[in-house]
Amino acid sequence: MTKDDVAKAAARSWLKPGYLALALGAVVVILLPLLFTSRYTTNLLILGASWGIATLGLVVVLGYAGQISLAQAAFYGLGAYAVALGTTRWGVNWWFALVLGLLAAILAGAVLGSATLKLGGHYLAMVTICFQIIYTLITTNWIAVTGGPDGISNIKRPPFLVPLNTAQRYAWFALAALLLVAGLVWWLRDTALGRAMRAIRENELAAEALGVDTRRVKVIAFTLSAVIGALGGAIYASGYLYISPDSFNFDHAVAFLAMVLVGGSESPLGAILGATLLTFLPEWLRELKRIYLVIYGTVIILVIVFMPEGLWGYVRLASRRFARPSALPSARRPLRVGGRGEAGEEILQVERLVKHFGGVKAVDGVDFTVRRGEIHALIGPNGSGKTTIINLLSGLYVPTAGRLHFLGRDIVGLRPNRISHSGMARSFQNVRLFRELSVWENVLVGAQREEGSEAETRDRAMAAIEFVGLPDRAHEICRNLPYGHQKLVELARALAGEPDLLLLDEPGAGLNQTEKQELIRLLKRLNDMGLTILIVEHDMSLVSQVATRATVLNFGEKIAEGTTDEVLRHAAVVEAYLGDREVALGV
């Protein structure tokens, strides 16, 4: 790249819609307190900003990571109480009190986040609701510390460059904080961490199998959301100078959830939109007295029913034609798969592998080895345990008994993400893509490794996309791709981590002959590049063309192994699996 190119690229990156939005946001932040000068509207701006920040926390945990939280008001309250108590009773500096509040939120967020490890969906919702209710009970009843239902008054404002002694100045402060947090949350989205969160939202199992430490990422998501919520609460407390437990109860937790859903949970701007609407709507409807809550509720229902992606979904659809994603640079190096090692060495040893599900012996004492550089087929009737073995190898299941060694390491009991990082990648029988993410993002998640920079991750991802021949579709959302392309994306995603061993579970299923021939060519090329492949497949024509060795299972036991040609002539294999051999092989 020449100096000129660099300058141009920099100029382009500053023209990105995100930066424009930030600049526009800064203008709005400056203008709003100048336009709305009455005490009442200025207070509403402060309230809206603090609620907006709390809602941005939900963007992280719900919008990105897909984990429901109905405890955001509790975290919001933690920040508010820290600042309130700190600046009144304890007499510490505002900023120090804020840090205490954030630390408390980190602790509480991590604890609550740990609850997500075993729970999902409505169970998780229940746990967060309980957390929220316990929080409210404590703040209401522990009068000695919190002041109880009477609340705390005379809260101080933060010492700042200029004294924040007027509502207008404080509104600027609060709105600037909102903009800052929105910018950070927006930036988070396309970092490795943000991608990992969104991958978990789309398909947790696939994310874990691709090397995402799903437990850690989920706890981080909850913690971040808690910290952001606490910051919003702190800003609220110093804005109103008085707090009581009523402002942080379950109703508010539901309101925050409504704000993020109405606005559009995946987008920071959507969250701000939602928070703004639901802050000001009650005020506009105030005139209507008794029925205002009915209308307020109806608006929320209508938005959720008719705009499942929230208000922001519409803005995004409208803006798509203006903000076309830029073309991606091609990879600076080819794909390097297969690792370094001598061809022929044993890289995977399976010894007396057993997996029982209740009384069902899915795998019952299977031994086989895979050598570097071979394509090894695992075949057998439906229900004979092939997919179970793939799941055991990749760590999704823990064996009942037996030993698994990969590259000389015992991998029994390792979590899938660890096994993935040790050099084993896999595909799934029923394609498990991150459906709402683009091809590029899917493959990036597969390319993410602990060591190395984002630039290297991008290079690996692009090399893998180029390898399967999909660079033209890199920005398409996977859900919209035809099935054959989805399978290729899954292959690229597995290859992007540059594994030693690739496990393929029925890669040919659902492909037509033309696509199968293409797949065979791809597999042969990968094998020529040094990649070792363990393939489960029912198309014997495909297997006999690519695999050098085969292991045959029936009822969880090995019934034959050897070179593919030998095995496909084996009497027991013909009887249990092939039926009419010529039909099966398509000769």
Added chain:
Amino acid sequence: MFEIRDVHVAYGSVTALRGVSLEVHPGEIVCLLGANGAGKSTTLRTVSGLLHPLRGEVLLRGQPIHRLSAEAIAKLGISHVPEGRRVFPGLTVRENLVLGASNRPVRRQELEDDMAQMYHSFPDLERLKHALGWTLSGGQQQMLAIARGLMARPQVLLMDEPSLGLAPILVQEVFRVIKEINTRGTTVLLVEQNASMALAISHRGYVMETGQIVLQGAAQDLLRDPQVKDAYLGGRKAG
């Protein structure tokens, strides 16, 4: 038996079918070939009422059905076995089969007889009759989905890739069963990637590309057609 006339279907703004016409006569097996995304599954979904055409019509014995709900069409005797093993995961194999007959009034004894018939065709299902749907292996789920479709005693069976993910011996079994169902009087419209085996049991076939029918004819003729051979029959020749 039934006929599709100049049907246009779109998913939102994406057009999937652009003027598809085909007919299936009583007692026939007709197969529909084509690449992924050509519109084969969409065609089946349009016949069974899961999708409604923007233009064109679907006629069953001369009567238009394309405005009816999927449920009403099922009651008229058209049974759809969808792609991808859509069995009820939380119900047992037996319960899945019983639900298959819910399009028609049925006596208990009749139900048992029909189920016995299914267990005869698919012995694995008998062994697993009390197992929950999700515990079945992929291939077993596929067998269950087919058996459940047959429990409706349909006059017309729409099958979407019945051989997907099955072991060779089961693929042969599935095609044998389809042939058998057909000789007992059920008309079949079959979508398959395994074109050679599908054509081997079919009377006629259609080939689709990008939402249109591009070729049609007797199954024997299609088997010999160089274009079909090249694109869909393949064989052992990849380099």
